Amino acid sequence: MKISDKIRxxxxxxxQTVLFEHQWPxxxxxxxxxYLVVDEKIALIDTAAAAFKDEFLSNIKEEIGDRKIDYLVVxxxxxxxxxxxxxxxxxxxxxxxxxxxxxxxxxxxxQGLTDNxxxxxxxxxxxxxxxxxxxxxIPMVHWPETMVTWCPEEKTAFSGDAFGCFRAVPEGCLVxxxxxxxxxxxxxxxxxxxxxxxxxxxxxxxxxxLGIERICPTHGPVWEKDIPEVVGWYDRLSxxxxxxGVTIAYGSMYGNTAKAAQAIAQELENKGITVKLHDLxxxxxxYALADVFLYDTLIxxxxxxxAGIFPPVQxxxxxxxxxxxxxxxxxxxGSYTWAGMSxxxxxxxAAEMQFESVHEGLxxxxxxxxxxxxxxxxxxxxx
Numbered sequence: 001m002k003i004s005d006k007i008r009x010x011x012x013x014x015x016q017t018v019l020f021e022h023q024w025p026x027x028x029x030x031x032x033x034x035y036l037v038v039d040e041k042i043a044l045i046d047t048a049a050a051a052f053k054d055e056f057l058s059n060i061k062e063e064i065g066d067r068k069i070d071y072l073v074v075x076x077x078x079x080x081x082x083x084x085x086x087x088x089x090x091x092x093x094x095x096x097x098x099x100x101x102x103x104x105x106x107x108x109x110x111q112g113l114t115d116n117x118x119x120x121x122x123x124x125x126x127x128x129x130x131x132x133x134x135x136x137x138i139p140m141v142h143w144p145e146t147m148v149t150w151c152p153e154e155k156t157a158f159s160g161d162a163f164g165c166f167r168a169v170p171e172g173c174l175v176x177x178x179x180x181x182x183x184x185x186x187x188x189x190x191x192x193x194x195x196x197x198x199x200x201x202x203x204x205x206x207x208x209x210l211g212i213e214r215i216c217p218t219h220g221p222v223w224e225k226d227i228p229e230v231v232g233w234y235d236r237l238s239x240x241x242x243x244x245g246v247t248i249a250y251g252s253m254y255g256n257t258a259k260a261a262q263a264i265a266q267e268l269e270n271k272g273i274t275v276k277l278h279d280l281x282x283x284x285x286x287y288a289l290a291d292v293f294l295y296d297t298l299i300x301x302x303x304x305x306x307a308g309i310f311p312p313v314q315x316x317x318x319x320x321x322x323x324x325x326x327x328x329x330x331x332x333x334g335s336y337t338w339a340g341m342s343x344x345x346x347x348x349x350a351a352e353m354q355f356e357s358v359h360e361g362l363x364x365x366x367x368x369x370x371x372x373x374x375x376x377x378x379x380x381x382x383x
Contacts, residue, residue: 001059001173003214003222006131006154008036010044010059012052013168020166024191025284028184029168032080033218035158036063037151040129041070043098045149045158046218047084056084057091068092071118071126073133074099076146076160077106081218085111098126100137102145138162138203142193148207155213162203163230164188164219178226182233183290185220189237190289194323200238204231240327242296245274246382249288250301251281251312256335256368257301263370264299264333267379280312285319292320297329297382298355300346304336309345317349330355331378333362340365358382 001009011033020026032048034056042064048056060069069092072085085107089095097107097117107113120126126133134150141162149158165185175181193200208231215223215230223230235241246268252258261277268275276295278288292298302313309317332346343361350357358381364372 001063003035003173003216004154006037006039007151007156007216008038008063009173009222010034010036010056010063011048011173012055012059014049014052015168021192023284024166024187024286026166028166030166031169031173031219033169033173033216033220033222034081035216036060036069037128037131037133038064039131042067043071043073043126043128043133044069044088044095045073045216046075046081046160047072047088049080050083053084053087057087069095070128071095072097073149073158074103074107075149075158076143076218077103077110078143078161079110081160082107082110086113089113098135100135100145100147102139106145136206138199138206140196140199141203142196148203150207150210152210155211156216157207157210157212157214158216159207160218161193162200162217163215163223163234164217167220169221173222174224175221176225178223178229178233181220185230185233186237186293187286187290188219189234190293190323191286194237194289194293194325197238197240197324200234204235204238237293240293242328243274243294244297245276245295246297246299247276247278247288247291247295248299248301249278249280249285249292249313249316251303251310252279252301253303253305253310256364256366257303257333259368260333260335260362260364260373260375261301263373263375264378267375268382271379271383273379273382280316285312285316288316289319289323292325292328297358299331299333299378301332302334302342302346304334304339304342307339307341309342313342313346317346321349321353326354328353328355329358329382331357331359331361331381333373333378335364335366335368337366
């Protein structure tokens with residue numbers, strides 16, 4: 001698949017996997033992207049997941065025929081990108097692996113490869129003939145060995161998981177509009193990269209001056225026409241530039257906390273406030289995470305369960321904490337039968353995350369009714 005005269009796409013779409021990383025739903029699939037830079041010498045940039053061995057080798061042969069691969073560039077060692085390194089070395093025995101020092105022990109640990117490895121440093125260059133590859137370290141975006149490979153002649157950044165997203169790519173791997181992929185880029189970022197906002201910001205400062213005109217990530221489409229929008233969106237997510245709006249995330253055992261969540265959502269909508277409602281029992285919490293990375297206010301609802309927080313809600317809150325999410329306006333609500341603990345515990349977690357509590361929280365006993373639960377008490381404080 002030709003991206004330019006020098007750059008070829010040899011990745012593939014995965015429409016079989018239900019949960020990426022056995023965690024994140026991918027109802028529209030996911031791609032594993034790999035690229036060839038073809039010149040006097042040929043470099044393969046990253047590989048793919050183990051299940052796609054035959055398709056991967058076929059894609060390479062279709063692009064370069066009987067020519068050999070001279071270099072295998074390893075930007076990132078996560079197994080969805082690195083599982084076929086030994087396969088490539090077996091197919092092309094003289095291929096030199098090009099990577100940084102932090103990746104070397106990972107290559108041995110995952111692939112058992114220890115020989116013919118060229119360790120490069122920050123800013124170092126590799127000539128393929130008329131085309132050059134340069135290497136820039138972006139550690140903790142989102143593993144410590146991650147780097148960007150830059151091709152100045154093509155104005156192309158091979159960015160690893162940075163600027164990636166869920167969703168299979170269309171034929172040709174290029175898209176005309178960022179808007180169709182924005183939602184799944186946000187969910188990918190929030191789920192996988194979200195903990196590392198500061199290092200993403202450092203990476204943006206490092207690569208932005210390069211004059212990028214094409215981004216080739218390891219997941220999602222190749223970006224050409226929408227570079228300012230894509231980079232701007234990544235900047236917004238990593239710098240926590242939030243919009244005014246409310247994410248409501250809740251779990252409900254018998255429907256009472258759900259009714260309270262719906263009452264709050266209705267009150268917010270009546271006042272013209274953007275609201276995103278997520279049932280954590282019915283959907284993977286990655287969808288709620290994505291909205292928390294966009295909006296400045298979070299309202300969380302949970303019934304008391306075993307004198308604690310209902311497990312789906314507990315998992316969501318722990319996921320926020322693990323990602324270092326801070327500085328959101330917060331309120332909690334929930335039902336209980338004999339021991340009203342969930343709201344107190346949610347408030348305690350929110351305090352740990354440096355959230356601003358806008359209300360002490362609303363608890364109600366047994367079944368829901370508007371007499372027991374006045375949603376306006378919270379909503380009126382958000383205006």
